[in-house]
Amino acid sequence: MAAGESPLEQFAIKRLVEINIGGVDASFTNSAAMMVIVVVLVTLFLTLSMRGNAMVPTRWQSIAELSYELIAKTVRDGVGLEGRKYFPFVFTLFMFILFCNLLGLIPYSFTVTSHIVVTFAFAAFIFIGVTILGLVRHGAKFFSLFLPEGVPIALAPLLVPIEIISYLSRPISLSVRLAANMMAGHTIIKVFAGFVVALGLFGIAPFVFLILLYALETMIAFLQAYVFAVLTCLYLNDSIHLHH
């Protein structure tokens, strides 16, 4: 297979503007370009749609309000009233990931969230932030998170390591889930798109499949962004309330 035809070619980072600050490579890449587009689009979407401030919302305003209420409800149900402070963060996170996922579905664009380094940065930030939050809030009592309540003390030597491992694997599962979903979906789409071209007239079969796959991927793009937000709320809740 030639280099340009590899299904993984779409994930390649291309430097659009070479920038080097103090020996650190800060080049403006295709990934960075997509991130900037995402910021612009999310901001435009949420400000233009709310421009009317209408009592009876327009279609766009409804979508903006709906996304607001979806995340507000998720935070409220997941974390409770103490979660209000973290709502802007969870909302930004959701919108950023959602737009990255959706824009990545446009042919010839780039999927920021298909890179494990990006999703892991999010996950690590959340993991470290949540851990610090728990330690500041509860001090040493925070470690009771690793020993579920009502468990016989004899089981502690077994359970505590398991809980610690599960806690430490959170950022890995969180980041891998998103990046793997994005990467796998886009790769499959690319492979089937290749079949459509290769089979000529018979390409109609993989083309139909491609359409269905595309719908599925659109749903996954939304779902994974939402899962990311829900899990963030879950981890926040653990740190604030220490297992209820």
Added chain:
Amino acid sequence: MPQMEFADYAPQLIWLAITFITLYVLMSRIALPRIADVLEQRQLRLSNDLEQASALRDEATKALEAYEATMAEARSQAHAIAMETRDKIAAEAEKRRAAFDAELEAQTAKEEERIQKAIAEVESNVRDVAIATAQAAGAKLLGEDLPADALGRAVDSQMEQRA
């Protein structure tokens, strides 16, 4: 695999930080407060409208109650007036009837008296005529004058018998 190009990590992370922080600031400072404001105002408006509606309903219920009370009062008043009027008319009629009865009685008494007087007069005349007739008959048939007081007694006893 492009995801494993470690050289590409630094630019991605740097731009991720820049863009995400920018978006966070834009969201938390501008976009989210505006949406929250609209939602809150709508909630306020809704609860206000609901409150107003329930206040209006209470008012309407009160007005209906007042109307019903007024109606009942008017009805009882009308009833009272009707009763009073009826009583008054009845009393008036009674009074008139009594007056008429009294007048009638007086008139009857007066007439009766007159008739009585006429009868007495006639009666006394009949006696005189009878006595005179008897005297005249006595003079004609017997040729003697019959004593008037004896005739008078005879006439009286005859009249008593016939009466």
